[in-house]
Amino acid sequence: MDPATLLADVQLALSLGKMAFDLGQEAGPYLVNAYQIAFGNKVLTAAERTAMQTQETQWRADIDAQIAADDASTPPTP
């Protein structure tokens, strides 16, 4: 394997690792929460539930904004 290919593979692995890390940062707390509720008898407080719903609303607003941007950039079909 030549050094250029090796370097490209390493860069790809690093970028994938970064994406996985970023996703883990966002998704991790929710999965930990779910585990603790299911197996650790954790009960969400009203504040925690509100925080979760606020985050959900924010994410959905971002997704809807992206869909609107996609629609705006797509040329109308003749």
Place this chain on the structure above:
Amino acid sequence: MKRILLVISFAFSLGGCATVQAINGFSVTQGQLDAAESVYDGTVLAPLHKYAALKACTAGQTFTPANPCHDKVLLKRLRAGDKVAVKAMSDTQAAITSGDNTGAVAAYNTMKTAIDAAQSLITISGASTL
């Protein structure tokens, strides 16, 4: 007469389902809903949010690890699936709050189906590998 008896027995059997569920203690708790919603946020909504933030795929391009991008049509389908799941979660919450156990069980089952469908779509999109 036979027909009337059949209808009555059918109605009783339907009512019996709810009664049996109540007797067996089969109910949906706030904790179950919170756990399901947390799992949904972690496995569907967070990846979906990341997926939407990727640049849009050009014509003929598909998602690959080397060139991550979001498919505009698939993103809309994912969001539509998300809306179904949100509605089912909201219905489940309303039934739990009002003490309607039968309604909560039905809404919870609908919600589980919606979550499964959304998770399948997320897997197809490749967003879960982000």
